[in-house]
Amino acid sequence: MSAIDDLAGELARLPGIGKKTALRLTYHLLRQPKERGLRLARALEVLAERVHPCPVCHNPTESAECAICSDPRRDTSVICVVEQASDIGAIERSGEFRGVYHVLGGRLSPLDGVQPEDLTIGHLVRRATEPAGVVREVIVATNPSVEGEATAMYVQQKLASCGVRVTRIARGLPVGGDLEYADGVTIAQALNARRDMK
Amino acid sequence: MPLLQRFTALGFRNLAPLALDVPAHGLVIVGDNGHGKTNLLEAIAYLHAWRSVRGAGDIDLVGFGAAAFHLAASTGAGSEIRVGFERATRRKKVTVDGVPVNRLADALGALPSVTVSPRDVQLVIGPPSERRRLLDVLLALSSPSYLTALTEYRAALIRRNATIRTAGKHPDTGARAAAWEGTLATAGAALFVARRDWAERVRPRYAELCTLLGEREASALRYRSSADTSVPPDADQAAIRDALAGALERHRGQDMRRGTTRVGPHRDELELRLGGRLLRPFGSAGQHRSSALALRLLEFETLRERLRQEPLLLLDDPFAELDAERSRRVLELLLVRDQTQVILAVPKVSDVPAAFAHLARTRILEGTVTLMDAEGR
């Protein structure tokens, strides 16, 4: 297999990139100065070698713990649960949240074979209950889709038996709209209008 | 204002490439069975809900040897509606006035129509899913929130079913199934209330239509829940939600053993009765036809009221197998609608009732439509 096919093949595995686009990107890189291609290669290498999920919250980081978990000003008694690490950026932009996060790594999706054990729900339950009394509230900020709602329900069921207060962000977001693309004001409103799950 | 002014079709079933100008009052299509009358009406009706009214898949609508089908309509309101479906990619593209429609839901009812045909008897004698489909299309067309609820409900339902089929593999399958029940109860309650309220509202009119069609005994229709709960008939949406959530929880164990969700709006029924007895098992063929036609007329009246415009009336050989007396009554009911644009398809010129004699006539032969002259040739 040629180097061109090789790279195009790898690019085509990325979300939202088809075979055509992958080839176009490959030829685009070929036309660039050599240094630029090498810079991309190094960036990818560093990403793969150094970045790992934060052992506390699963947010990708290069340090022992991520910047949020290692920030002493963050309130560790409130955990905001998100589907993807990219959702954290959106919530941070709202400037409304001073607690810490927990990245589930996806949402329940039985049609794609995604089960609770494929997510970090077990870890979340331990984090929220051991030692008891430290975590006051878990805010579930999964997306307002059918699968996001079911994920929230499941998390709530797992935590309810442990006596932790579980809240859900308000459905101010457009239906089916991803948190990732919502603006700061919308997210701030959704956070402020959160409700206890029962 | 005429609804449909010009209709074109390309690559649709057996129809030859077609460009049809439709007069304000409509037209008559004469052709033997198998020559494409029904296909032509199906093509026009496709622009109502973006799918075949006969329940065919899009791929089956692409003509033999064609790569795609294209339909287009110019409406009296000055709108240009187009849809194309490509066999190879299975992609459907809809544009309204040249603007692509990303969500088909946004363009439902672009060319609203109601099709009346002898096949409608399936509405009455077919399984409950036939009647639920009538309700779903009708209510989705008249309310965007109904369509949202329906979409969410279906999504949650297939996921709960997929989840409970793994029962036994996990110690907490119950909790996993329960995760989907919140959406099922919330969206399900919205569906339930909309369907029940519609059925309650049209109930007197249904009885009246059946009487006008010649039924002597009292006709009744009622929305019946599959949940074995005793919710009061006028319970509000929150109460229905709670009742559905309770029913799902109670059925969970049984559902897991059977591998499917057996309670909820996807199992409900629009129950039809005549003289107190269920129409489906006990009615005669004529009674089934009357009921089916009454349902179609209710569909027409509901759409007219909610869309504030006269739907196009597509009549596919509506008098077939009806005796003279019933034909006369059907015709009377259809003719009340003076404003309505009608497209009537019949096998022979002699099948055109006098009341429709003023409509322009076309002939369809082996999929090709041609205008007929005054002598009917």
Ligand SMILES: [Zn+2]
């Ligand atoms: Zn962290």
